[in-house]
Amino acid sequence: MDSILNEFELIRRFFNRPSDDPAVRLSVGDDAAIIVPSPECVLVISVDTLNEGRHFFADVAPASLGHKVLAVNLSDIAAMGAMPRWALLSSSIPDSNTEWLDEFTRGFYALADRYRVALIGGDTVRGTRSFTVTIIGETSPDAALTRHGAQVGDDIWVSGTLGDAALALAILTRQIILGAGVLSQMRKRLETPQPRVELGLQLRGVATAALDISDGLIGDLRHILDASAVGAYVDLATIPRSPILDRLLNADARPLALHCLLAGGDDYELCFTAPPSKRNLLENIGKNLTLSLSRIGVITKETGLVILDERQRILDKPPHAFDHFLSTDRKL
Amino acid sequence: MDSILNEFELIRRFFNRPSDDPAVRLSVGDDAAIIVPSPECVLVISVDTLNEGRHFFADVAPASLGHKVLAVNLSDIAAMGAMPRWALLSSSIPDSNTEWLDEFTRGFYALADRYRVALIGGDTVRGTRSFTVTIIGETSPDAALTRHGAQVGDDIWVSGTLGDAALALAILTRQIILGAGVLSQMRKRLETPQPRVELGLQLRGVATAALDISDGLIGDLRHILDASAVGAYVDLATIPRSPILDRLLNADARPLALHCLLAGGDDYELCFTAPPSKRNLLENIGKNLTLSLSRIGVITKETGLVILDERQRILDKPPHAFDHFLSTDRKL
Numbered sequence: 137m138d139s140i141l142n143e144f145e146l147i148r149r150f151f152n153r154p155s156d157d158p159a160v161r162l163s164v165g166d167d168a169a170i171i172v173p174s175p176e177c178v179l180v181i182s183v184d185t186l187n188e189g190r191h192f193f194a195d196v197a198p199a200s201l202g203h204k205v206l207a208v209n210l211s212d213i214a215a216m217g218a219m220p221r222w223a224l225l226s227s228s229i230p231d232s233n234t235e236w237l238d239e240f241t242r243g244f245y246a247l248a249d250r251y252r253v254a255l256i257g258g259d260t261v262r263g264t265r266s267f268t269v270t271i272i273g274e275t276s277p278d279a280a281l282t283r284h285g286a287q288v289g290d291d292i293w294v295s296g297t298l299g300d301a302a303l304a305l306a307i308l309t310r311q312i313i314l315g316a317g318v319l320s321q322m323r324k325r326l327e328t329p330q331p332r333v334e335l336g337l338q339l340r341g342v343a344t345a346a347l348d349i350s351d352g353l354i355g356d357l358r359h360i361l362d363a364s365a366v367g368a369y370v371d372l373a374t375i376p377r378s379p380i381l382d383r384l385l386n387a388d389a390r391p392l393a394l395h396c397l398l399a400g401g402d403d404y405e406l407c408f409t410a411p412p413s414k415r416n417l418l419e420n421i422g423k424n425l426t427l428s429l430s431r432i433g434v435i436t437k438e439t440g441l442v443i444l445d446e447r448q449r450i451l452d453k454p455p456h457a458f459d460h461f462l463s464t465d466r467k468l
Numbered sequence: 469m470d471s472i473l474n475e476f477e478l479i480r481r482f483f484n485r486p487s488d489d490p491a492v493r494l495s496v497g498d499d500a501a502i503i504v505p506s507p508e509c510v511l512v513i514s515v516d517t518l519n520e521g522r523h524f525f526a527d528v529a530p531a532s533l534g535h536k537v538l539a540v541n542l543s544d545i546a547a548m549g550a551m552p553r554w555a556l557l558s559s560s561i562p563d564s565n566t567e568w569l570d571e572f573t574r575g576f577y578a579l580a581d582r583y584r585v586a587l588i589g590g591d592t593v594r595g596t597r598s599f600t601v602t603i604i605g606e607t608s609p610d611a612a613l614t615r616h617g618a619q620v621g622d623d624i625w626v627s628g629t630l631g632d633a634a635l636a637l638a639i640l641t642r643q644i645i646l647g648a649g650v651l652s653q654m655r656k657r658l659e660t661p662q663p664r665v666e667l668g669l670q671l672r673g674v675a676t677a678a679l680d681i682s683d684g685l686i687g688d689l690r691h692i693l694d695a696s697a698v699g700a701y702v703d704l705a706t707i708p709r710s711p712i713l714d715r716l717l718n719a720d721a722r723p724l725a726l727h728c729l730l731a732g733g734d735d736y737e738l739c740f741t742a743p744p745s746k747r748n749l750l751e752n753i754g755k756n757l758t759l760s761l762s763r764i765g766v767i768t769k770e771t772g773l774v775i776l777d778e779r780q781r782i783l784d785k786p787p788h789a790f791d792h793f794l795s796t797d798r799k800l
Contacts, residue, residue: 161510161609161612162612162614165615165695166548166614166615166616166679166695167514167544167545167547167548167615167678167679167680168512168513168514168544168545168547168548168550168603168605169512169513169514170510170511170512170513170548170612171510171511171513172510172511172609173505173510173511175507178493178502178503178504178505179502179503179504179505179511180500180501180502181500181501181502181503181554181556181588181589181602181604182499182500182501182556182589183556183558183589183590183591183600183602184558184591185558185560185591185593185598185600187560187593187594187595189595190593190594190595191593212499212500213499213500215499215500216498216499216500216502218500222513224513224514224515224602226515226516226517226600228517228519228598256513257513257514257515258515259515259516259517259600261517261519261522261523262519262522263519263521263522263596263598264595264596266517266560266595266598268515268517268558268591268600270513270515270556270602271500272513273500277493277504280493280494280502282494282498283497283498283499284498346499347498347499348499363497363498
């Protein structure tokens with residue numbers, strides 16, 4: 137803990153970084169930022185809050201947290217098929233601990249730099265740790281990927297693997313005991329998720345609907361089904377998972393593993409639909425990005441989501457997505 | 469307290485209101501909102517967080533709070549001379565108390581409707597009450613009012629009266645005992661501040677620098693002086709104040725009254741600079757808006773802020789602006 141900094145010193149030291157983006161006319165330090173949007177583009181805007189004790193542990197590595205607060209927002213822009221451009225960060229922090237903030241902003245800026253996202257504004261107030269990022273992206277009109285375009289007969293795809301972040305959380309909250317090596321491997325998925333920005337951009341004109349999986353596959357896929365007024369069959373065997381989760385799925389831990397795979401949040405993979413005619417194209421996109429893309433089901437006319445297990449029987453009582461306001465537990 | 473609503477029911481019921489703004493291509497309910505910015509405009513963007521126990525009392529009237537979380541952000545857009553257009557609201561709330569949320573959103577939407585601001589997105593998470601509004605406005609390039617244009621010889625102006633919000637807070641925190649009638653009058657200034665949006669729009673091409681007074685006149689005026697590399701003389705006698713504060717200023721309560729007037733936050737009046745050639749114009753603007761505009765001082769070449777008291781003597785030890793990270797008290 138350094139000497140105490142006041143609010144404006146904190147902002148100057150940690151949250152005011154010059155940007156070389158010519159579209160940023162005015163950045164941190166006035167009543168508001170000024171940006172010049174690209175001609176012929178629409179703006180794609182999202183906001184997400186992460187609260188201590190709810191979305192992250194108090195003792196999380198601050199650099200990871202700095203990464204994650206931006207990553208979950210980049211993931212929303214990715215899910216829209218847009219290019220992220222600018223971010224605002226409102227921070228509630230209990231004190232002016234400069235070591236903590238050095239690490240936190242290091243994680244935040246490393247990810248921002250990777251996607252050339254400029255931090256253009258924010259607010260710094262005192263309180264229990266809580267971070268709200270507003271992110272603004274751009275795309276051309278009619279190119280954005282929404283939730284309501286899924287068509288009967290479309291394939292359902294997901295990127296990467298699902299369930300590892302939830303498994304890390306299950307280990308950390310001692311719902312399951314696994315070796316330390318497993319935790320350190322899974323933990324990366326929970327604490328430093330990788331937003332699928334490049335994939336989102338390539339899905340423009342290819343996917344008919346898309347979203348990011350933040351609350352678990354079942355809950356999130358249902359948003360696409362509801363918005364598109366369709367249903368789906370999903371084949372459990374084809375849902376991509378890590379070898380560790382696969383092993384648990386075929387052992388005593390199956391209920392927990394099923395929960396992680398189907399209802400675990402925080403994966404931030406993309407789930408999207410596309411007509412079968414795009415299969416080759418999508419396989420090439422995955423290869424070029426070295427990111428696995430898996431077909432897990434099909435959109436049906438009959439509404440409702442049916443999950444078929446490994447023997448093609450309808451899965452009884454699929455796990456529920458987490459809900460902040462129904463759960464009495466902490467999400468963590 | 470109604471039956472428990474889940475996160476999506478909460479969003480649907482309280483935070484998803486259709487907008488008739490044709491620029492809103494996609495609103496609440498997808499991964500992100502999509503807006504079509506007006507051609508030839510720049511975007512003006514700001515974010516502010518209000519935390520329970522820090523920026524508002526736990527027992528504040530929820531409709532007032534709904535008004536205030538938007539008002540403080542509209543005030544930033546006003547200070548830039550921009551037209552507010554769209555808002556995002558991220559809410560941390562402890563439960564799904566629908567009565568409270570009905571009132572809160574009533575206050576929020578009433579103010580949003582007054583300025584035709586569309587709520588286009590947000591996040592709803594569980595936690596101690598905290599509200600973060602991101603606001604986006606538009607203006608033509610080079611019309612925005614910033615902090616760095618004040619010129620030597622410019623007049624310094626403020627709108628309305630200063631110090632009433634801080635006086636209300638002083639009464640509520642029992643720093644001073646005054647009649648209930650006084651509190652109810654002052655309290656409006658603290659709990660339902662009026663953003664000076666119309667004034668900000670009229671100051672385009674007139675003011676050389678502007679900001680809103682959220683942390684107190686001295687602290688905020690210093691931002692203009694620092695950004696513009698100039699100094700100022702301010703004449704205490706000319707700082708506009710309510711009759712009640714004026715009476716306290718000439719009584720035993722003078723130190724507290726001085727603090728309210730010079731360093732009290734939460735007024736959300738505009739402070740701006742303009743050349744003397746604009747005096748008539750500004751008087752007319754004030755008349756048309758039925759909003760008093762007062763000349764309180766002048767911009768000087770010599771840096772530093774000098775406040776002259778009623779006898780034209782330099783004010784010793786002017787009160788300090790509140791700072792979240794230096795104060796050990798709650799701001800409230």
